Amino acid sequence: MNKTLNRRTFLRSTGACIALPFLDAMIPARTTGANISSPYRFAASIIPFGVYGDTWWPATDDTGSDYQMPEVLSELAPIRDKVTVFSGIDHNLKGGHHITHSLLTGVPKDRGPEMPDGCISLDQRIAELVGSDTRYPSLNLWSSGSSFTRMSAEKEAIDNPYATFQLLFGNPEVSVQQRQQAILTDQSILDTVLASAKTLKRLLGQQDRHRIDEYLESIRGVERHLASSKKWLHQSKPKVNYNANELRREPSVANSILEESKVYDSWYDLMHLALQTDSTRSIVLKIGGKGAFSDSHGFGTYDYHALSHHGSRPEKTKALNHLERIHLKQWRRFIGKLKGTQEADGSTLHDRTVLFFGSGMSDGSRHTTYNLPIILSGAGFTHGNHINNRRQQPLTSLYLSILHAMGHDVPSFAGNEKTFTGLSR
Amino acid sequence: MNLISKTNFLLTLFIICIPDAAFADPLGLPKHGQDAMIQFAKDHCLRCHGPEKQKGHFRIDQLAWQPNNTEQLTKWVELLDNVSFNEMPPDDEPQPSTAEKQRFEAILEQWFSSIDAHAPRPPLRRLTRQQYRNTIADLLKLPDTHVDPSRDFLRDNNIDGLQTISEVLDMSDFRMRSYLQAAKSIIDAVDIPEHQPVSTKKTLDLKLIQGCITGDVDRPAVLWFDRLATPTAPLMWSHEVTPVKKKRSRKKIGQPLYTHPGTYRIHLKVEAKGLLDDGTPHYQEKYRSDHGDLVLGINITSLPGATSATDQRVAHFELPQNKIIEISQDIYVPKNQCLSLSFPEAQVSNIKRFIGFSVAATLPNLKRDPKTGKKVISAKKIRRLFYSANPEGKIAYLNQWNVPRILIHSIDIEGPLYADWPPQSHVALYGEPSRSDEQIIRSFAVKTFRHPVSDELLEPFFQHAQTGATGLKGALRAMLCSPHFLYLRENNDELDAYQLASRLSYFLWSSMPDERLFKLARSGDLKNPDVLRGEVDRMIADSKFERFIADFTWQWLGLENSKTMPAKLPNMDMRTLFTETQLFFHHLIKHDLPIAHLIDSDYTFANSKLAQYYGLDDRPGRLTFSKVSLQDCPERGGLLGQASVLSASTNGVETSPVTRGVWVLTHFMDSKPPPPPPNIEFPAVDTTGANTVRQILEQHRSDPNCAQCHQAFDPIGFALEGYGIDGLTRTRYPKNQGKGNIDTSGQLSSGIKFEDFQSFKDALKSREQIIFKALATKLIEYGTGRKLHPKDHSDLLRLLLQQQGGLRSLLHSIVQSSPFTGKPRANASAE
Incomplete structure (x- = not known):
């Protein structure tokens, strides 16, 4: 007893x-003029089946700041000075489909028990460090399979935007x-x-x-x-000005996908609100891979997964390119929203958020897990370059650098003690 | 020619010169039969699986007999299976004589049975979501329509569809929170008021219902308005209402029909109007009813605004045309739920197929719109009329458009009715009123923990019960979150009688043991093989066995996939398709039919909806399934001809021979191919010149890296190409798959050629042991919660060798087998 x-x-x-x-704490700070900087956040956007490489990767040697952006990547041209495009970076793990879930962990799930921090994912590591400062230590949205706790337990995502809104801003019934x-x-x-x-x-x-x-x-x-x-x-809970009833109307949200879809918009809207109200400081949005992709541009109806096995058939790669542009267009819109949001210390929300875009697979058609499509934006680093890592440093080095840039001097991530060199803070 | 003979010469030379270097002593083959084994390998295997070539990445000369090396042992299993199932040597190679083969098999079987150590036992096994739900229902004797306490649980992971495998049944804080929450709702649901609630009978006002149907703003039951577009109309409020003027108000009005959770008797007078006024069937084939009969469903539906909505059909009635039928049905209505009427045959998404309710009394007064006399009407027009704000539009839709409808003459609802007071679920939890907290906890623990319990183990719960007024309820909640409840404890190599009772009941009932199994566990009689056999028969006869049928077929066949399909099947629903598969499998077990029926059969089970879908001549009941003949429809014979399986083995948008082939190998033949090789730099296959799937895959197989595996599953997939994503037959590819004629011929990796689906099934029949072994493996894995290990192989073989009879006998053999009971196997090597 x-x-x-x-x-x-x-x-x-x-x-x-x-x-x-933070929001409450910052009010006196602003009035007294004390120099409090707003906290760092982390937001990852993950696409399920890799990319069609030909229209994604800049030429191998075309590195630095004035690299040529290929067709799909050029969707980010308006903000090219705000993003860092990586090539030649991965976890050096083998295992096809299964290993895609290790994108944020760097460790295959079954090897968790051997590792000092299990197979914890980057977002959950961040949540461990800063989570107790916010109402929700972390958020997992749309679909599962990217976030794992120290005990290798998969974090289940909320697949419904309305439920997410209720969680963040809804009034409890009791x-x-x-x-x-x-x-x-x-x-x-x-x-x-x-x-x-x-x-x-x-x-x-x-x-x-x-x-x-x-x-x-x-x-x-x-x-x-x-x-x-x-x-x-x-x-x-914080009050926000957002028409949540719109979210309610969306049918079968988990399975509908893309193409000027309001669902896609609303996920990023909610992420923006969650960060702005400091309801959480660690978010992973895993874009749902299930579902048909049908659109108004005459590509026909495809299943996203089937589409990713394009076999270089032009009608498929064309549709895939279109889809990948949508992913980047949405991400760019999200970045724009963050840039337009002022923080108490005068910075923008974008300045204080590490934004990660990526996939655990490189080429869906070939099941390759080397050379992952990774893009960074936001806090912590100087952007504007294409960095070809040439498979020299593991992706976990980049993760350790992200942790350090966010102010957490942890000794290692996924057993790796080296930070990423070649990316200036 | 020259080259070939040269190679042969070199090979012969190699074998002659260094005869036994390839099977050197360190490989540690057992003495018994060693020479014969090496001879067999040299005669039949070495040329393709030796130092020269390693077809299928298999190399026999380096195979060592190391029973503790799983990788090696797996290869031995593969070797034995391939030879004994005639997969190897391939048909175009010289075949071993029967005597040679038998000797080979005998030697290997003896080697396997000499392995004494058991396969490693997996860790504690958590109850799956279905097992949890069923256990709670049985533990507390909840009525069939109780609210599922596990409905918000996380889905369980699976290995190739099986969800009962211990390794994947993980625990997390999120799951723990769900258990904590579910335990609260379960214990609270058993609460009863101090006195038995008085039963009342309420008659619903038909005018009110008319108002609901039409959405008449002056009438109060606006809640129905939104619901009308769905095929379910909830019955929530009595007629004692105050009018509300506000349009589309969501205010609750009137007297609720259900004062307490309990059994309510719904009494209906209804009449089917399935034919048009001139006596002809409806012009739309999809919901026409040849004789005018319609089906009325009674559902349990959650009240609007509930966080997780449920809508479950609990009864249905087939109503004949133009005849007033009286229906009286008792249904348990749980908290926050209500009864509702439904059209099980109508589809939500398709307004064209909507069929409505109508109230008999108001029909004659309606005018006929001259413009709408036509029989054919565009969907757009119907929709506009139906969704118009004008209530008259809806009346017109329901009546003047002459759609099939059910006339409601009266509705009475009476309740709550109680067969016993206190209700049996209350007694199941608290026992007789005079019992002490300790007695309650003790007797609940025996059932909940499924094993005798010590006082020491119960001490924390006793203590909790003393903490204030809600202490006892808290203790009971804690018991439902305790690992003693949530995990199946099977931590002895040989199960004790209680553990055996649990394993058996979770296998065949997906739930806890019943009183009788507990009794047999207490006396220890359950460990007697004859008693065990009797129990298995009893359990198969019990209605709870349907849970096994549902859970096992769902998991075994990987039907979970159908849930996440993007598009719904047009004119069909997965529930109907799944029912066919369940009834078929149940039939095979019940009548102990041979495995060959699983591959091909001249019957299946269908209702008229499915019969129509398949184009069968038989017309069974509209919703009730019965056995139908497939004499004229052989393409539906066997499991692989069923639309459930054909649909679940696609991605819902397009078919792929690869996906289907892998599906058949994984679920039907238990030989899942390895995933595509990661990070191998093979060139992106340029398929731009190819047209059909067949050509594309042929091109793909031209790369030997790909061919290794693709030649095993591509042909199987092609045999099934005659079925679309909806499971219907087709002869040409749809537009999104490049059109073109479909060719279902092929050649299995063992060399057997087939022309079409039928001859493919014949080829499978000649290899039925493979499918039998696969099914046995899946059943054992499902029942014991662990993947079979090569060390189990000897048990599996014995089981199959001794097998006589069909699928029911198979269940008996499995339950008696060493992997299931954990009993040390009868020592075969002592012979």
């Missing part, structure tokens, strides 16, 4: 030292007191569950140790979640 109390007290005390959300009571009840139930799990652990052999550890870690995860909900209980 005593032991339980101690643990609970500990959780409470860790909760207490966590600051108010009163603060009721929710508080519910949290207390849940906490005490978890204590009992934990005690019963310990009796089980004694009954089991070494073989089941991993499973039971995973279970105990899950309980701790819920406890952290409850402690954090408690902290935010009296803090009302």
